[in-house]
Amino acid sequence: MSMTIEDCAAARQPRPFPDTPTNVLEQFKMKGKVVAITGASEGIGFAAAEAVAEAGADVALWYNTNDVAIAKAEQLAKAHGIRAKAYRCEVSNHEAVRKTVEAVVGDFGRLDVFVANAGMAISKPLLETSIDEYRKQMEVNLDGVVYCAKYAGEVFKRQGSGNLIITSSMSAHIVNVPVDQPVYNSTKAAVTHLGKSLAREWREFARVNIVSPGFFDTKMGASPRCLNEAYRMSALGRQGHTKEIKGLYLYLASDASSYQTGSDTLIDGGYTLP
Numbered sequence: 367m368s369m370t371i372e373d374c375a376a377a378r379q380p381r382p383f384p385d386t387p388t389n390v391l392e393q394f395k396m397k398g399k400v401v402a403i404t405g406a407s408e409g410i411g412f413a414a415a416e417a418v419a420e421a422g423a424d425v426a427l428w429y430n431t432n433d434v435a436i437a438k439a440e441q442l443a444k445a446h447g448i449r450a451k452a453y454r455c456e457v458s459n460h461e462a463v464r465k466t467v468e469a470v471v472g473d474f475g476r477l478d479v480f481v482a483n484a485g486m487a488i489s490k491p492l493l494e495t496s497i498d499e500y501r502k503q504m505e506v507n508l509d510g511v512v513y514c515a516k517y518a519g520e521v522f523k524r525q526g527s528g529n530l531i532i533t534s535s536m537s538a539h540i541v542n543v544p545v546d547q548p549v550y551n552s553t554k555a556a557v558t559h560l561g562k563s564l565a566r567e568w569r570e571f572a573r574v575n576i577v578s579p580g581f582f583d584t585k586m587g588a589s590p591r592c593l594n595e596a597y598r599m600s601a602l603g604r605q606g607h608t609k610e611i612k613g614l615y616l617y618l619a620s621d622a623s624s625y626q627t628g629s630d631t632l633i634d635g636g637y638t639l640p
């Protein structure tokens with residue numbers, strides 16, 4: 367950033383344009399790229415895994431308790447002729463994250479894209495939230511993303527290239543109704559700003575972008591207490607289907623978004639419009 371008129375007057379040499387295809391469908395191709403995704407057994411994480419696998423990427427599906435990821439990795443490999451493997455990792459354990467990033471790079475030889483998607487919510491007002499419940503959400507949703515970013519970022523820096531995508535939430539933008547959940551909302555606001563901050567920090571070697579979903583029909587989608595309001599608030603009158611978020615992850619993971627960094631994309635059926 368220039369602090370004075372003299373600073374900004376100094377002539378700059380632009381960096382070269384990227385050596386990427388001009389054909390847009392070619393830009394979306396992921397062959398030869400390695401993508402790791404946390405929370406990839408089901409829901410939004412698996413949709414992202416499926417999207418990049420369908421485009422030809424090799425995929426590392428990270429899970430914590432839901433080992434259906436193991437069978438799903440085999441299915442993706444078979445269906446799309448790619449390499450895919452499941453890794454168990456509790457993202458709030460920094461040593462486990464470090465070792466799992468190392469294992470992925472050991473198995474696949476590199477890491478091109480990391481999707482920090484795992485998350486959890488204990489949707490309660492602060493005054494009904496115990497300190498342990500507060501800490502648990504911070505540990506998974508914020509610490510977990512920081513650990514993944516740190517260890518994936520080290521690989522990106524070493525390689526001279528990389529791409530981090532963070533699954534945040536529309537809850538980073540709004541205060542949800544009718545159920546108060548200030549801690550979850552705050553964890554998501556934190557990772558959104560972390561992503562923007564890293565987009566600058568890593569400007570020489572990696573892109574960083576944020577996905578902010580509204581309600582999607584997954585285990586973490588609208589709870590029975592919120593469902594009616596989710597239909598009312600969404601301009602499209604429903605929750606999203608996970609197939610409807612695949613295009614966004616593929617876009618951000620691929621060369622189609624090569625000029626995009628530090629962005630935060632709301633994908634919420636118009637929930638946050640009013």
Ligand SMILES: NC(=O)c1ccc[n+]([C@@H]2O[C@H](COP(=O)([O-])OP(=O)(O)OC[C@H]3O[C@@H](n4cnc5c(N)ncnc54)[C@H](OP(=O)(O)O)[C@@H]3O)[C@@H](O)[C@H]2O)c1
Nearest residue numbers: 405409410430431432457484485535581582584585586587
């Ligand atoms: N669905 C929505 O309406 C919505 C809206 C906005 C944002 N989001 C965000 O989208 C992301 C994915 O959620 P989803 O909707 O797809 O629900 P989901 O299917 O329940 O996915 C959550 C994932 O997070 C993983 N996870 C939770 N705690 C973990 C831990 N300590 N270590 C490692 N992994 C852990 C879970 O892994 P295991 O199952 O293997 O334990 C699970 O795969 C979350 O970050 C969520 O906050 C969702």
